[in-house]
Amino acid sequence: MAAILNLSSNQQTSRINDVLNFIHSDISAELPAKQLAEIAAYSEQHFHRVFKNVVGESVHQYIRRSRLEFAANQLMFDTRSSVVTVATKSGFASVSSFSRAFKATFAMSPGEWRSKDLATNTPPYLRDPEIAAAYSRIQSRILPRVQLIELPERHVAYVRHQGYGRSIRLAWQTLMAWANVEGRSYQQQFGLHQSNPAFVGLEQCRYVACLAIDNPLLRRGTVNSMVIPGGLHAVFKLSGKYGELLPYLSKIIEQWLPSSGFKMQSTPAYVHYQKNHFLDDDEQFELQFCLPVSTFF
Template structure:
């Protein structure tokens, strides 16, 4: 089953090599891989051991190092067709990667080693099951910034819901996470903290309504402090998903919290990570 994912990543690799001066955005590469934009980066990083940005940077700099030896093109022209619009940025990136300037590589005349995808190493194992759920109706508030700081937003959501007398109509506590922390700066991470709403009560500001479309989901059970969730995501998208042959839907992952740090020891916290499947 992992072969289909290997083929997807090889398409990305070949596309990057052929389009170094083109659009290498995550959305474009997700389309090349035929994977959801919400999940592509997690799959790529989980399977290769490096981020898309690190991979494209390596390819660009390797292509530049080869061009320095194989052509007499000026450095600024090489920088341009390797995807760098600013020669100063190229010079800084090149020297950071190789420890010497482009001119030194050209004068030395020694080819650099061929590029290979990194190995991700061994994963910790987690229990993953496939589950079918109906649509989930949520009352949420948005959060921008580090995911580990979303707790304050959950507190606000729960306080508002309880003061409005909606306690009897609350279901599971749910967090929806739109971005991969390995691909987006921490300050720009987008997420929503909320609670499942049973019935049809009126939801007004500052709360918003959100609906998670039902269907099939891969559900990973994680136990422990929230700081360890990154490893669980890496296993789910880098190991379990490719081996299963399942394909993620174009919908973000979300977390269901079965207990709360306010009344639970951190080692006993249980989080379910849901990855929507086709």
């Protein structure tokens, strides 16, 4: 009986992962629950129950939060686009509904958020003493030279994880155990950063551990498969130890991006690990941070 329940749970996770991939492929789309339920192959009523059980919040809350996080990024780092444009790109039907939702979440209007001083804002990740100490260490370091590279799309197997911290190691261990059983290579490792820890609490940050695959998965469950979009990326080579990565990423997004003349795209930024600090005992990392950008405004 336990095996049957576990299989059912894995099937639910796999189907909801398909929905999450669809949501994040275009956050500006309408995303009606009926369509999402069809993707998951559930009735609409059952879909709502399963989604909340797997994700921990309702589908409406998840989409709203994802849209607002995307909008907050755009307001902060794309100063050329109007609030109306940001609202539309974030999937809101009107500026008034967008403004109400934004203020309810961030306790300020979109205009106030855009004009706030990043230098005086305290990112949520600085509440973690270890990351705060790392933040102080890297402030005087010069960012490495950026390369603008047209990257290919990447087919990956993945495990989702909520919360940014050492607990991410569990997602990687699950993925590595799966790769060993399946006889898959795990040399090409990627980590998707789907949340900006400059304003999203570490416990709410969404991270995806990924391994490159060359053929699709026939059996899916906790481990699923997707495609990381290709396109133009600003690529930074970074190295350091646990705690230093988030400050580095924030420094790139807050300092380099606004003055670069580029616009951040809606697809997730990701890291390509050469040395993974979540897996290596010395907790050192060597990686490429790949930020999707565009020259179109």
